[in-house]
Amino acid sequence: MFKKLFKKKFVLSALVMSMAFVLSVQSAYAGKKNDTLTFASRGALGNVDKSFNTSRTGMIVQRLFTDGLLYTDPVTMEIKPALAASWKWINAKLLEFELRRGVKFHDGSEMTADDVVYTLRYVADPAVKTKGSYIKKIDRVEKLAPYKVRIHLKTPYPMMVNRLAGGVSIYKKGSYEKNGPLSQNLNPNGTGPYRLIKILDGKGFIFERFEDYYKESPKGQPAIRKIVVRIIKEINTQVAEVLSGGVDWIYQVPSDIADSLTSNPRVTVKTAPSMRIKFLRMDAAGRTGDDSPFKKLKVRQAVNHAVNREAIVKQLVKGSSKVIHSACKPIQFGCTEDVKRYEYSPEKARQLLKAAGYPDGFETKLYSFLDRPILETIMNDLAMVGIKVTLDYSTWPSLVSALGKDKVPLTYHGWGSSSLPDVDAILPFFFKLNAQDLSRDPEVNGLIKAGGSSSDPDIRLKNYNRALKLIAERAYWLPLFSDTMNYIHSNDLEFVSPQDGLPRLFLTKWKK
C-alpha cells in the first residue's frame, strides 16, 4: 500500500516538476524586457571582417561593430562623414581625409591616422586576397598628420567614396599581424556602436552597446543594450521564432509568407526596396559553341519578348518589386531605363525565332541556383514559344565553375551591388570580357571602363547610358525585376526600412 502510494506520489511530483521546468522555458534572448534585440539570419558567417566575406549577414554584422571613414544614410542614401570629419578630392586619383578626434576603439585606445593607413594598406595589398577587387585600386595610403590621411588611387575611380562608405572598416594598427584575415574573429576590435563580445561557434554573435561611442557619429547613438544574432537557416523556423517571441526581427522573408502575416497582431510586416535585381543572361558570344542559338540577335530578342515579367512580379515576387528594362537598378547612379524595351508578346517571339532560322524552336539548358518557382515560370513562358529549356539547378560555385568551362548557354541570376547606389557596382562585373561575361562585347566593356574611370559625373553618365542602351539593343540580357525586401519584427520595435536593402540595426530602438 505504502509502496503504491509512494510510487504514485513520486510519479505525480516528477510530472509536476517537469511541467514546471518546461513552462519555465524562457528564450535566452528575450526582447524589450531584457533590452536585447535578437535577430535571425539565414546565412552562416565564416569571417566577421567584411573584407573577407560577401554575405548579407556579414554586411549587417560589420556595421554593428565597426565604422568606416564614410557612411551611407539608409533613407536619403547621402554619403556622410563617419570616422572622417571631412573629405575632398584633390584630383581624380587623390582623396584626402581629415579624421575625427576622440574616436575610441573598443579596447579603449584612440583611433588615429596610423590605424587608417595600416588597415587600408593591408586590404589594398595585392597579396592579400580580399573579397572585391575595388580595394586594390588603392595605390598607396599616406599619413600627412596624426589626423590626416591621403589615399592615392592607381587610376581615377570616383566610386571609391561610395565603396569607402559601403564596407571598408578601420581596425587598430597591427590587427592583422598575428592572425591575418581571421583576426577580427579572434580578437574583434572596431570603433562601431556595438562591441562584438562573443562569437557563438557557428550559432551566432552577441553584441553589447559601446558606451564610449563617439557622439558625432552619423549612425547616432545605440539605443538597445544588447543585440544577439542567431543563425537559423529555415525561414519557417524563423517565422515561428518571431511569432513566439524568441526572435525580434527577421529579414529576407518571402512575399507569400509576409503577405500571410500582414494581419497577424503579434508582429509588424514591412516591405521595402532592395538593391538586388534579377535577370537572364544569354551566351551571345557563342562560348558554348559556334552553333549556339543565342549568338543570333533575333533569338535573344525573342527571349526578351517571350517572358511575362509583369506576371512574375505581380504573382510571385510581389512587395515593392518592379519590372526593369535595363541591366541595373533604376535608383543607381548611371542607370537609365530609356533603353530599347521588349514588351511581352509570344507572337513576336515566335516570329523572331522563325526569322532566326528556328521555326520549331530549339532546346537549351538554363543554369541557376535561385528562385525555383520563378525559373519554372520562365521555362514555361519560353516553352510556349518553342524554346525547350532543361534546368541545371545547383549552387553558386557550380554555376561559376560551369561558366569557367564555357558550358552555360543561359543563366538566371541576381545581383545586389553590395547595396551600392551606382552602376559601377554591377556593370564591370558582368561585362569584363572574362568567364563571367557571356557577351564579350569590347564596345560595351570600353564604355563601362570609361564610365568607371572618370570623375566627371557627366562623362560617367554618358558612357554608362550608352553602354546600357547597347546592352538592351543587342539584347544580351533579359532584365527581369528589382527585388523586394520583406521584414517581420516585434511590435515593440522601431525599425528604419533602408532604401538599399541593407538593414542598419544600430538604428533600431524599442517603442515607448
Next chain:
Amino acid sequence: MLIYTLKRALLGLLVALTVSILTFGLLHLSSDPAVTLAGEDATEEDIQQIRVNYGFDKPLPVQYWVWLTKALQGDLGTSFYFGVPVSQLLAERLPVTLTLGICSLFFAIMFAVPLGVLAAMRPNTWLDRVCLTLAVSAQAMPSFWFGLMLIVLFCLWFPLLPVSGSDTWQHFVMPVIVVGTYAMPAIMRLTRTGMLDVLATDYIRTARAKGLRPRTVLLKHALRNAVIPVIAVIGVQAGYMLGGSVIVETIFALNGVGLLAYESIIYFDLACMEAVVLLLCLVFITTTFAADILNAWLDPRIRIK
C-alpha cells in the same frame, strides 16, 4: 569469434576506403574548387595561383594520397568558408549530433519495442492494427512537415518549448521526437515479426506448459530471441541518427554535423564536405560493425556461417 570480428573489421575498412575514394573523386570532378575559392572577382591568373597553392594542379590520385595521409594523422584540412581546421568544426558540432542521435535512438527503442511486443501479443486485433497504423503513419510522415507541425503545436499554440537552438535540454525535445519517430516503424515492425515467429516455437509452448508466468515467457524467453534481427536494424538506424539529420538540424537550428554538411554543400567547402562524408561513413561502419558483433555474440550460428 575473433576471426569473425577481424573479418568484419577488415570489411569495414575496405568500405571506408572505397567511400573516401568515391567522395574525393566525385567532389573534385563536380566543380572546380579553385574557381570557387577564388571568388567572384577572380582573374584567370588568380585561379591558376590558387590551383598551385592548394595543389589542385596535381593529378587527382596524388591529391587523394596527400589528403588520405593527412587525414590518417588527424589533419582533415582547413575549412575554406569558416577558415578554421575542419577537425575543430567537427569537434564543436559532434556533441550536438551525438546528443540528438543517442536520445532519438532511446526514444525510438523505448516506444517501438513495447509496441511491437504488444502487437505480437494480440495479432490481428484492433491493438495490432493501431500499432500498424502508427508505424505506417510515422514512416510516411516527412520529417520536415512533422517538425514544423510540432513547432506550431508546442511553440505557438501551447508555448511549452523553445522553437530552435541547442542550449538546453528543452531544445532537444522536438528534434528527438521527429528523428525518433522516423526510426520507430522499422524497429517496431521487426520486433512484432520476430515475436510472432518466436511465440509460435516449441520451446515457448514448453515454457508455458511448465507453468511460467506469461510475463516471464514473454520477456525472458521470447523477447531475447526475437530481438536479434532488431539489433541489426537498430545498428543501421543508429548510423542514420548519429550521422546527423540535415533536415531536422536545419529546421530546429541545431548546430550539429547535419547542418555543417548542409552549409558545406551550399558554400562548396570541399575540405568540410570530404570530412563530413568520411565521418558519416565511419559512423555507419562502426554502428553496423557493433550490431554484427552483438548479433554474433547473441547467436553463435551467425559466427559459424
